[in-house]
Amino acid sequence: MIRPEDLLHPTPAGLYCPPGDFYVDPVRPVDRAVITHGHSDHARAGHGSVLATRQTLAIMAERYGDDFAGREQAAEYGQATAINGVDLRLVPAGHVLGSAQVEVRWKGLTMVVSGDYKRRRDPTCAPFEPVPCHVFISEATFGLPVFRHPPxxxxxxxxxxxxxxxxxxxxxxxxxxxxxxxxxxxxxxxxxxxxxxxxxxxxxxxxxxxxxxxxxxxxxxxxxxxxxxxxxxxxxxxxxxxxxxxxxxxxxxxxxxxxxxxxxxxxxxxxxxxxxxxVISDHADWGELTATFEELDPEEVWITHGREEGLLRWAELRGMKARALRLVGYDEEDERPDEAAEGA
Incomplete structure (x- = not known):
């Protein structure tokens, strides 16, 4: 019986998959990266190989230049692919154009890395698609009950x-x-x-x-x-x-x-x-985060880059196994230094 940590676990470079030998949204240059979306705290230049949606690759090229990675591999939503025997699919995350969740499957275990996501309609990108999984890895940018975004x-x-x-x-x-x-x-x-x-x-x-x-x-x-x-x-x-x-x-x-x-x-x-x-956000608010956990009902949720404590307590009260990953290198929404004013 394999453990989730055997398939994905945090490292200083980011979330790492040992059997596939790749990282998801690494925070430093690595040989092989899978990128969820084009925001600079998730999509960095300098990787040997990048797998992402075609739109995310186009965004990275626009922001960093055509040579942002040694090699690019575009995957359409829902397209099955594999890296070193680990099966992957990119599924819409509803965050920005081209944003994706990463479904990772190996030896009967399915884990989903959500990246950043939201559940409400956005006319500029594909809507979030729930994926049944054993372990759901969720952001928690607005992971406190006070955050309930208006329509x-x-x-x-x-x-x-x-x-x-x-x-x-x-x-x-x-x-x-x-x-x-x-x-x-x-x-x-x-x-x-x-x-x-x-x-x-x-x-x-x-x-x-x-x-x-x-x-x-x-x-x-x-x-x-x-x-x-x-x-x-x-x-x-x-x-x-x-x-x-x-x-x-x-x-x-x-x-x-x-x-x-x-x-x-x-x-x-x-x-x-x-x-x-x-009050317009590209992230899920408290109600959308907790509703997603209830809808997916995974065996375990891993919570990262945000306010983990509130969601950990929510999961505990409902008997849902949860843990905080405490990945570093991901900025809060609207606090990204690279998005400062430029040009005129």
């Missing part, structure tokens, strides 16, 4: 109402360049906002990639070269760092906004000087 439509509705109430002011929304920015744009379109949306230069290449992948974003215009006092009554989306930077001061009496699950914490919004906090 996305309500939050976007607040932005649209503010645009109507303050037509003389520029509405600047901080959102990360990969995933969050494109989701905000699509949600605005679904809310009926058909006017051009202005985007910071740091967003342009990834917006173009999403468009190439069939995610229609509608008319977008750059913010560079606009005159002072511009964008009254308009929406501009930029990296969060730019909202508090000189970049923002040239626009018409700007209303600083920020789209993040952390905006449900009022102290964080005040600390950042956010006038219009939008």
């Amino acid at each position: 996305d439509g309500e939050e976007i509705g607040r932005l649209v109402r503010s645009l109507g109430q303050f037509p003389e002011r520029a509405h600047l929304v901080g959102a990360y360049a990969l995933g969050k920015a494109q989701r905000i744009i699509r949600l605005l379109r679904e809310a009926g906002w058909s006017r051009p949306i202005y985007v910071h230069g740091a967003m342009e290449r990834l917006n173009a990639l999403y468009e190439r992948e069939g995610v229609a974003l509608g008319p977008l215009l750059p913010t560079r070269d606009l005159p002072r006092g511009a964008l009254g009554g308009e929406v501009a989306i930029a990296p969060p760092g730019a909202i508090q930077d000189r970049w923002a001061r040239r626009f018409a009496d700007p209303i600083p906004g920020f789209a993040s699950g952390w905006m449900g914490v009022r102290a964080r919004a005040r600390q950042r000087g956010v006038e219009l906090p939008l």
Whole structure:
């Protein structure tokens, strides 16, 4: 009887599979990596070989250059593959474009590495697909009962109402360049906002990639070269760092906004000087995390990079075996240093 630790276990380089001799989302360069999605705390350059979805490989190439790895292997969702006798499948995680859970099977044991995931609808990526497994490895970014994100439509509705109430002011929304920015744009379109949306230069290449992948974003215009006092009554989306930077001061009496699950914490919004906090997250909240555990009902859950204690206690009260992995090197949502403002 093999133990889960024989198939996957944490190491300083990341989650390692000894029989397959590969890592999932390693935090340092390794010979063979399986990557769940394109955010930089999970997808790093310099590996000898990378297996990921085609979209994640395209994102990595856009961010790091075509030579980001020695060799690339694209796998479609649901496609069966194997590494050194260990069976793998990539399954949608619902986090960002191309994001995947990694199903790992060996000698009758099935483990699923979720990466980052969310359960609610996202018009920019494939929805999360539950996979029956013996061990489910879950993130816990918002793993406390206080985190219950409101419906996305309500939050976007607040932005649209503010645009109507303050037509003389520029509405600047901080959102990360990969995933969050494109989701905000699509949600605005679904809310009926058909006017051009202005985007910071740091967003342009990834917006173009999403468009190439069939995610229609509608008319977008750059913010560079606009005159002072511009964008009254308009929406501009930029990296969060730019909202508090000189970049923002040239626009018409700007209303600083920020789209993040952390905006449900009022102290964080005040600390950042956010006038219009939008509680929109690309991670599962407490209710979605616990509902996922109940739906999958695995023999064991492993909880990592986040607030493990609350979920460990929840599992204990329900007789579900659980442990904290305490993997290092993964940043909280909206705290990634590489997503700072760049360009114009």
